[in-house]
Amino acid sequence: MNTEHTDTFRLPPIAGRPIAEVEAMAAAHYLTLTSAPQSPATARLVDDLTDKIQRTAGRRKSNELTAAVGALVADLLRHPEDFHYRSLSSNAFTGASIGYRPCKSAIEGMKTLGFLDIFPGFIRRYSVSQKAMATRMRLRPAFLEYAASFKISPSQWRDHFASCTGPLRNENPVQLRAKTEKDWNRRVRGKLLPICPSDAIAVMLGERVNEINRLRRSFTLSAEDVEQGRIYADDEVHTLFFRGFNRGNDDGNEYGWDRGGRLYPLGGAYQLFSKILRSTITFNGEPSVEIDLRASHFTIYHGLNGITLNLTDDPYSVEGFPRPVVKAWVTMTLGHHRFHTRWHKDAVKNTLKKAQIDLRAYSIKAVQAAVLEKHPLLKEWEACPLDWGGLQYEESNVIVDTVHALTVGQGIPTLPVHDSIIVPISKVEIAKKVLTEMFEKHIGSTPALKIG
Structure with missing residues (x-):
């Protein structure tokens, strides 16, 4: 998102x-x-x-x-x-x-x-x-x-x-969407699909989400947009979580609950904030800090294949090409089931906006060859049974277990943002420890973390 x-x-x-x-x-x-x-x-x-x-x-x-x-x-x-x-x-x-x-x-x-x-x-x-x-x-x-x-x-x-008090529960803590479809040259988001009330896996997943939701009223949130002079009250920052799964109708088999699975706040809430606005979030008045998994999907792909990346060496540093160009290629590739033959319009737009670099000035085939030389495991991507939905699912398990362990297990309020978590600044060290442990548990390798 x-x-x-x-x-x-x-x-x-x-x-x-x-x-x-x-x-x-x-x-x-x-x-x-x-x-x-x-x-x-x-x-x-x-x-x-x-x-x-x-x-x-x-x-x-x-x-x-x-x-x-x-x-x-x-x-x-x-x-x-x-x-x-x-x-x-x-x-x-x-x-x-x-x-x-x-x-x-x-x-x-x-x-x-x-x-x-x-x-x-x-x-x-x-x-x-x-x-x-x-x-x-x-x-x-x-x-x-x-x-x-x-x-x-x-x-x-x-x-x-007054905001509602007491333990909170989302009666719809798990959502399942159909796969994204194309309408001419547009991508149309998949519709919500019904979930059988007796689906034991869905029930288990939902209860885990609500264990986190029940502690929502144990802390008060706020954020401030200084430029706009606007203060976001507790419920405007976040109310309740749900876990969103994707590609529910990929085939006729029973859904395996193994695509997507990220934690989302109702209405988007703080996950729709800019990074600057997210940095102003406070927990009971205490400033927060955001901890990111560096090169998350890239690290997960290698980790699940038994390879631990040396992230002291920037994986997006490839001789002959600017870092944003390499990152754009990797992101595009891991978000698709095969190698691209041309730059996607969204990647062009985003890279131009964030890095002031026009991807169209670089041969995508040349970038691909250089990246594959540095990271040969990516040569197997097209034949790999793991797709973007599977990578996102593995990542979501790391984040959900981290949020649960911190919020429910240790009483530390934690807000996930896909491949990062926001915690009170006084809890940054223990949060880093738990996030690392959960990554090692699910992926089998040690992640590199970025603060701020």
């Missing part, structure tokens, strides 16, 4: 929206739906608003609708002038504490009452570079006036709302 904070995208040309509004949509806040009213004033507002929605929609008032209205209002009033987002697909609510139907009724009701603007999401891309967009929404001034009539001001959010 990308680690940029803002999910930049382009709306269809027919939308005709100002650039500033599009940028504001890209910086939208995720609707966690994990906060609730705690003051008498907000209880009265939620009760009155639920009555209005019920009368408008002609539906029966229920505890589920009241809870959905309370959670929705809590999220929207935390940042009243900003956009918020949430996928309104029923799959996105599977097992959630706030159900799909009550949440959708609350959103549609607030829109009908003139309290909320809705900007529907879309799935298909309108250009090669355009991402899908989840539904965006933003409060209208009329709702702030309505809230003021109950003497509720967004500036006093903490007096009126």
Whole structure:
């Protein structure tokens, strides 16, 4: 997954929206739906608003609708002038504490009452570079006036709302997606697939994730975007984890739960932060540090083949070519099942952005020959039964076991970011020790770690 904070995208040309509004949509806040009213004033507002929605929609008032209205209002009033987002697909609510139907009724009701603007999401891309967009929404001034009539001001959010307390559990801790498909020249993300409730492996994997989730309220998170003057509250940094597996329909055989498997926070959360923003994360007010597995997939590929790389010698240092060019080739290769004949457009774009180097200035065949000479094991990649999904799975086992050992075993809050972990700065040495031990356990070789 990308680690940029803002999910930049382009709306269809027919939308005709100002650039500033599009940028504001890209910086939208995720609707966690994990906060609730705690003051008498907000209880009265939620009760009155639920009555209005019920009368408008002609539906029966229920505890589920009241809870959905309370959670929705809590999220929207935390940042009243900003956009918020949430996928309104029923799959996105599977097992959630706030159900799909009550949440959708609350959103549609607030829109009908003139309290909320809705900007529907879309799935298909309108250009090669355009991402899908989840539904965006933003409060209208009329709702702030309505809230003021109950003497509720967004500036006093903490007096009126509170995040849910107590042990947390994700009722959908494991997700399985179909393989990515191509639609003309576009790659379309695989759809979510149903998981049999009696699948013993899925149940075991999910329980392990929830053992980590149960300790979420044992620490408080925050982050600060100094440039934007924005502070991210606890639930905006992270709520709950799930483990995402891939390629669920590769063949007709029973799924082996051995592709992908990374730990993701709901809504992307801190994993969508830029590296600079992630560096501001605090645990109970204590600064954090990020520990990376250097050349993770490259090291795993060699380790599983009985070879320990000497990472004091930079594996991406190849005579005749800049390091970013070599790294781009290795990343492309290990993310595909065969050698490329030309540079992928995304690799060209990313390398140009990060290193100001145009890959198209270098012969991909020449780069391949030089890399294979330095790392001859890569010559066997095309015939290797291990693919990118398998590499990611092996890496995920290292990270999941590290997070579990630190969070559950030693009470050290830990946030994973694919091939790295974020921990309180005072716990960096023990975190390095555990991460190394888990890598050696699963891969059979010792990793090189990078701090910062």
